[in-house]
Amino acid sequence: PITLVEIERLCFQETPISASWVRKLLVxxxxTAIAPLVPDATLRYLQGMVERHPGSAAARQKSPVLATGEK
Known part of the structure; x- marks a missing residue:
């Protein structure tokens, strides 16, 4: 048998944290706004990504799918 376990989404200031929200901030x-939303290891990864590719996030902003994950 398969057991379903529903895990409540983490919230920040009563707002559910989503990858879309983090991607919008990353663009x-x-x-600074991302820091309280993600684990430390994820924040370090994102910081390194921004440092290595400072212009690429801004370039992706023109594509809503890449910027927000939404079509």
């Missing part, structure tokens, strides 16, 4: 390079 703006707003790592």
């Amino acid at each position: 703006k390079h707003d790592l």
Whole structure:
């Protein structure tokens, strides 16, 4: 048998945290706003990504699918 376990989404200031939210902030390079939303290891990864490719997130902003994950 398969057991379903529903895990409640983490919230920040009563707003559910989503990858779309984090991606929108990443496009703006707003790592300060991202910090309380993601684990430390993820934040370090994103910081390194922004440092290695400072212009690429801004270039992706023109594509809503890449910027927000939404079509």
